[in-house]
Amino acid sequence: MKKDETSDFDPGHSPFILDPSSFPFHPSTFIPFKLSSHPMQPTLFSSIHLTVSQLTFRIRKLLEGDLEMQDVWVEGEISNLSRPASGHVYFTLKDKNASLRCVMWKTDAARLRINLQDGMAIEAHGKITVYEPQGQYQLAVNIIQPRGEGALYQEFLRLKAMLESEGLFDVERKRPIPQLPNKIGIVTSQTGAALRDMLNTLRRRLPLAQVLLAPSPVQGVDAPPALVKALQLLNHQLPDVILLARGGGSIEDLWAFNDERVVRAVAESKAPIICGVGHETDFTLCDFSADLRAPTPTAAAELATQTTVDDLSTQLTHHAARITDLTLNLLAEQKALISSVTARLKYVSPERRIQSEYQHLDELSRRAFSALTHRIQLQTSTVNGMSKRLQSLNPEGVLSRGYAIITRKDDGAVVSKVSQAHGEMNVRVSDGEFEVISKT
Amino acid sequence: MAKASAKKSEKPVEELSYEEALAELEGIVESLEDGQSQLEESMKLFERGQALVTHCGALLESAQLKVQKLAGESLVAFEEESE
Structure with a gap:
């Protein structure tokens, strides 16, 4: 190309290809002007002519x-x-x-x-x-x-690949986040907005919870060992879940969460960890080794409180209604049972028997009464007969035939002889008595 | 279940944490659903359940996020910066 300036480029527009070394080969003998002293001058008889479009297209093709x-x-x-x-x-x-x-x-x-x-x-x-x-x-x-991000990114990829091959990010390693945590651990900076956001979220969603804060710097060279220590100390308190969080920042600011020590400490935590570092678009290696990734600290606090105080209120109302319903049902059932038992009891009750017994008794008593009456009548007529016979034997019966019974008034003795008669005496005849006085 | 909740119910309702109270309440709901208990026992469960509901409701009403800070192995109260 350098040796044949006539081939590809119009030398008038590409001065840099007018290499002086090419001049000996130039057909300068046909040129009336001495050109060698002005190498930048165009050659008059270049054999190539292109349109701008053609040339530009060539340049484009080249690049x-x-x-x-x-x-x-x-x-x-x-x-x-x-x-x-x-x-x-x-x-x-x-x-x-x-x-x-x-x-x-x-x-x-x-x-x-x-x-x-x-x-x-x-x-x-x-x-x-x-x-x-x-x-x-x-x-x-x-x-x-x-x-500068490029080098960091390479390091990120290297570490990610290494830890991934160790199985540190395996899905099987992920532990479930408890539905209703009692103790919520937080590892973050004591002064950052992230902490305030998380506490506000927790306060709003689940004020029943107890929060254990393990403060740690979240950026700089001290951050990784401090984060590891905070995670370890917090685990001794046996929290139900841990929030590992940091607000947004540059990739250098977030770099502690790509530190191998921190990433491993997250994987080793006994309590499940929700990692909420930076913004939605930021991914750190802790996001991969944590049990759950949250896009922001606030989201981490939300994911840790899947059951909110409102849910609990609803649940409580439901339970209260349920036990009331169940108890009312139970009482209604018992009442129904009593009614049914009463009906059955009536059916098998001795009442009927008692009634028939009464009837029997009535009959017996009627029979007894009539038998008795009969006997009494019999007896009466017997007595009457006897009475008549007795009547005939009564000494007083004699009186009706004109006889009288005389008794002394003083001593009541019967006077049957003259000698016995003296003083006042009663004479009893058939229909009464009268007094007499003896003259003797 | 009825036996388990009967055993738990020896603790006065006021001393139960929300989680304990809720667990016991759920146990009572299940017992009542079973319908295996004697009537008298059921009425006792119901009364206990109502007390638990009241207790839980009061805890929800009055709950305030408790924040503590780890200082080494011990816990101290954490004062939030005023905003």
Whole structure:
């Protein structure tokens, strides 16, 4: 290519290919002007003529055909950032000596998790493309991360792969989170907003709970050993669940939660752990080794209180209604049972028997009475007969035939001889008595 | 179940934690559902159940998040910063 400037490029537009070494081969003998003293001058008789479009297309083919240019990380500072309504993002990446136009298409821009700003040092990944209408080459960016993140990310991936192969993140290792925890452990910074958010959430959702706070720094070199120690101390208190949390921050701020010691301590915890570090888009290795990942500290507190005080109230009301219903039913059943037993009792009761006995008795007594009456009548007539006969034998019967009985009044003696008669005497005749006085 | 709750019920209701009271209450509901108890026993269970409901309700009403801080192996009250 260098030896044959006539082949690919119009030398007038590509001065850099006018390598002086090519001049000896130039057909300069046909040129009336001495050109060698001005190497940047165009050759008059270049054999190639292209349109702008054709050339630009060639450049494009050249750049876009280079595989290394299609998968490249570039680092630099953002400038001329522009986000028009189209949703695409345009900026220029600069360093001390050069600049590179960049575009991030809408779909990739939507996945950005950092807020781009002019002056921000970033690492951008993408491919070189050529925008033909403007004759510009540019980097079509699909990933942007803060500068320095790349190395951390590599370390993250290495550690993740290692711990994963150990089985530390296995689903079988995950323990269930209790529905209604009594003791809730918290490992976080004593001063952060994360703690306040979690306590507010717990207070609102489950004020019955007891919270045990094991404070620990959550960033910096001291954080990993302190977090490990806090987890161990907290486990001695036998909490039902532990919330490991930290508010949002840069990836460096969250790095303690990617520390191997901390990740292992989380896996080893006796109490199940809910990890809520950073924001929804942040993933740390503790998220993987924990029993449950929460997108934020607040969400961690919510996941730890799946049963809230409202649920408990509802449940209590339900139980109260249930025991009342059951007891009322029981009483109704018992009442029904009593009615049924009473009916059966009546059926088999001795009452009927007693009645028939009464009847029998009545009959007996009637029979006894009539027998008695009969006997009495018999007896009466016998007595009457006897009485008549007795009547006939009665001495007083004689009186009716004109005889009289005379008794002395003084001593009541019967006077049957003259000699016995003296003084006043009673004469008894058939229908009464009268007095007489003896003259003797 | 009836026997288990009868055994538990020896503890006065006021001394039970929410969890204990709730567990016992659930036991009572189950016993009553079984319908195996004598009437007198059932009425006792019901009364005990009502006392448990009242107790649990009072605990829910008055509950205040208790926050303690770990200082080494011991626990101290944790004072939240005022907001």
